Amino acid sequence: MSRLRTRTRPPVTLVLPALLAVAFLLLPLIGILGRTRWSELGTHLGSPGVVQALNLSLVVSFWALGLSLLLGVPLAWLLARVEFKGKALVRSLVLLPMVLPPTVGGVALLLGFGRRGLLGPWLEETFGVTLPFHTSGAVVAATFVAMPFLVISLEGALGGLRQSYEETAASLGASPVRVFFTVTLPMVAPGLIAGAALTWARALGEFGATITFAGNLPGTTQTLPLQVYLLLQDEPEAATSVSLLLLAIAMGVLIALRGRWTGPPVTRKPAGARPAAEEPSVPASAPPGETTRPAPAGDGHWSLHATVTGFNRLTLDAEPGTTIAVVGENGAGKTTLLRALLGLTPRAHAELRLGDTDVTALPPHRRQVAWVPQDGALFPHLSALANTAYGLRAHGVGRAEARLQAQGWLDRLGVGHLAARRPAQLSGGQAQRVALARALAARPRLLLLDEPLAALDQTTRAHVRHTLRTHLSGFGGVCLIVTHDPVEAVSLADRVLVLSDGQTLQDAPPAEVTRHPRSPWVARMLGRNAWPGTASAQGLDLAAGGRLVVAEALPEGAQALAIIAPEAVSVHRDRPGGSPRNVWPGTVREITAVGSRLRVLIAPQDAPDLVAEITPEAAAELGIVDGAAVWTSVKATEVTLVRL
């Protein structure tokens, strides 16, 4: 990409000043290199004064780094993760030492922590500490100017980290502190390391605030930069040598970071989004029973009772072992419902009872509600085994035992041979299985799967669907699966919950929803033609225009949905004679293959668009191509009416 970008010739008006800028930055460095007396370098750097200052600089800079980590890491987390009033002000405060002249910083420190400053007398009385003219003062000055680098770098990294990792960890039972140390920190490690290196380098080079606040006492506060300043007056060559040392350290830090400071946060590709077809989802070597070995019965059975208010307004009851497919148009509130059950959103509130336990008041990590988000959110820094053991460890299971159980779950889901792999080395289907193993291993009482198969290709999807079905049948709690796939809804679920605008539109077994969908959207999702209309003496006056002759009689004026299966739509080259009463001429708009049959979208002249399903042979015979003129007919007896 970047090579391509540089191929076009950049304009001279931009290149020239840019080159000048580089020269401007480079020249002083060349000056140091050119003026260094290389033969005397060893003597200069080995002189007792310099060694003492170097030691002091190291002590001060590492203390400053430690303090910055201790205080700056929580501050960065707070700024990145918590909404609070005055956040912009706090952020400006963090940035201030970066733009403030260091001497002004020193004056401010004096007024804050100096002997006559706000806190100075108290520090002196309580701890007997006087910061100015003491090494601790140099540490405070260095921390003041250096900590912002850590906070900003880490806050940026935290901002780039998708929250689904942390939320999934909580759903597996990890407390916020555990999540921070086992998921958040390792995942932002590059940002943290970059920030720490810059912080250290800045502390090492600190001059202005230190000399103003802590003074210039050899061995106590006289760090290397202060020494350079002194040497410049008496021994300019020695000053050049020490400058070279500081320059080399600074360059070393920057080279080690190589753009991590300025580059975007390191985000790894979500495992679930990987193309799924790259590896067979069922390992050829796996024993035949491996993927179908059912899950153990678990430690119990938990029914679900939920009353949700807020964006979602519904009540949900389910017996242990029920799988419910949650469907609905985009924005219907499917994800919000799951997040409400997890206790993760203020947009909806769930009164939730699992078995006999009311978990409403519990935080997400204590609800025993496991969540598998759409991309699986496998922790990229942990192996498949460690990912699967995560929930068990969070629940206090010992390391060896957790790994043993985790391996058992991976085996059961047919991915045991991948235990040592990192998520980035798994295909989409494998990652989904590991994510499922991880959720089930945490022994949840409610399992929430958000489009678990969306990222997979058709073949892998069939395999994983099969695995899912097998393992859900052994699960003792209720499972909610958000899906946009009708096959998934019908084949996996005992019930289909249709949401519309946050409310239940229909909650019924799949067969019932297929036969009597209560909205055009559900019908279309299930592959049916669905036309809303008003009953009249002649049939159904369609909302989109036109009339449909039907066999069923409805009271005049009743609102109903006419459902027509695509197989019930006949396609002809010429106007058909005989019994069908619903006959329309139309144009073929689109042809798609569905398994061994073809779905043909036809736009009739005086009826809404219609989908017909025919065999490829029939299509060839009828000469059906895009744009072809055809006749369509539907028998009145093939129309099912659903009262709205």
Ligand SMILES: Nc1ncnc2c1ncn2[C@@H]1O[C@H](COP(=O)(O)OP(=O)(O)OP(=O)(O)O)[C@@H](O)[C@H]1O
């Ligand atoms: N954090 C938020 N703040 C404000 N509105 C939100 C937020 N998250 C979602 N919404 C809105 O709430 C409604 C429900 O969103 P939700 O994500 O639950 O829908 P969904 O059914 O899961 O949709 P999709 O199928 O697109 O994933 C939408 O109108 C959405 O715009």
